Amino acid sequence: MWKLLKGRSREAETFKEQGNAYYAKKDYNEAYNYYTKAIDMCPKNASYYGNRAATLMMLGRFREALGDAQQSVRLDDSFVRGHLREGKCHLSLGNAMAACRSFQRALELDHKNAQAQQEFKNANAVMEYEKIAETDFEKRDFRKVVFCMDRALEFAPACHRFKILKAECLAMLGRYPEAQSVASDILRMDSTNADALYVRGLCLYYEDCIEKAVQFFVQALRMAPDHEKACIACRNAKALKAKKEDGNKAFKEGNYKLAYELYTEALGIDPNNIKTNAKLYCNRGTVNSKLRKLDDAIEDCTNAVKLDDTYIKAYLRRAQCYMDTEQYEEAVRDYEKVYQTEKTKEHKQLLKNAQLELKKSKRKDYYKILGVDKNASEDEIKKAYRKRALMHHPDRHSGASAEVQKEEEKKFKEVGEAFTILSDPKKKTRYDSGQDLDEEGMNMGDFDANNIFKAFFGGPGGFSFEASGPGNFFFQFG
Secondary structure: OHHHHHHHHHHHHHHHHHHHHHHHOOOHHHHHHHHHHHHHHOOOOHHHHHHHHHHHHHOOOHHHHHHHHHHHHHHOOOOHHHHHHHHHHHHHOOOHHHHHHHHHHHHHHOOOOHHHHHHHHHHHHHHHHHHHHHHHHHOOOHHHHHHHHHHHHHHOOOOHHHHHHHHHHHHHOOOHHHHHHHHHHHHHHOOOOHHHHHHHHHHHHHOOOHHHHHHHHHHHHHHOOOOHHHHHHHHHHHHHHHHHHHHHHHHHOOOHHHHHHHHHHHHOOOOOOHHHHHHHHHHHHHHHHHOOOHHHHHHHHHHHHHHOOOOHHHHHHHHHHHHHOOOHHHHHHHHHHHHHHOOOHHHHHHHHHHHHHHHHHOOOOHHHHHOOOOOOOHHHHHHHHHHHHHHHOHHHHOOOOHHHHHHHHHHHHHHHHHHHHHOOHHHHHHHHOOOOOOHHHOOOOOOOHHHHHHHHHOOOOOEEEEEEEOOEEEEEEO
């Protein structure tokens, strides 16, 4: 029996030496095989487990490595390297407190061990990063949480918990591709990881792919029925989808009041869902524009682009509302933003129209001066001129102060200008199209308002205003 044990021991040592040779060549898979053979021959040898643990660590299989490291110190509690490897595995997996205990034991056995001293500091640093991250997550300072998790992952590269927390915060920051990548990496290693399934769903939810998001939340809840975050997110996603669809249905049916109420209720479900809320604001803005509540529509569209500054539809809707409220500078600004993003013929034409209306708005508004609509007929224009010309004629205000006389004379001249342009089909066409009236001999500075008045009212002997009582005047031909 003794000879048999001695023979097995020699054979085990041979396997260990072969394992060492492969380890030195960084062929860790072969090293693992030979260390396993050594363990099979001598299952009570602590160093064999320690060596295989080191190999598994190099292969990134920290959970298996932890089992071997723990077995090595169970067999020999004075095995310093075994305690170091156990601590390193705990730390790599994110259990910094357990890692501290292992490193402390190594320091008890060898208080000058530099590696144990450094790893003990690293483990404490990870615990500090965890503590800060927990506080910052409560404060919703997600950038700082990501920073802390990045630092912690330098020491704990195999910690799924840290990766998931980082991914969740990346999702909250709108960095969806990065968050998806982290969650997908974990799911490739563990397809049943409920936290990773939740984060995948969260990214889809925040990207307004609500139906797909619900599928991931449901899957996460199958894996972990008590997963509180997945439960809340699933409930919110279903509620948002239903409210939004009901709002869309009411809008299509022309029930704008109900659509407004439903979109408003949907906006109250989850303030963190930026993309969906941007669409809801834009939809509600469309409802308000249909209800002719244009200022409210502008406010809704503004809220939409605050949430998503790439949302073209919201810029277009707001620009149209600005056009309808004659806020042409703002409309031009929005159409310029749209055209810079999507250089289509349609967007170019919308921008040109807004620029034309802006140019026209900076001229005198002859329709307003006469008090008529832009679609006024020739007779309506004549009637309006008659009324305004008589109202502002200088003779009517001859007894007023110099200041009032000057103001009325100015208005009288403007009324004459307006009639000159709007009563002439060619000039009116040029004016309506935004062309410059000073071109082709239409210099409005040269005309005489009195001549326009005489030509309009005619009469062989001129005209005069005479009082027929206090504050009353009538027009009299001579």
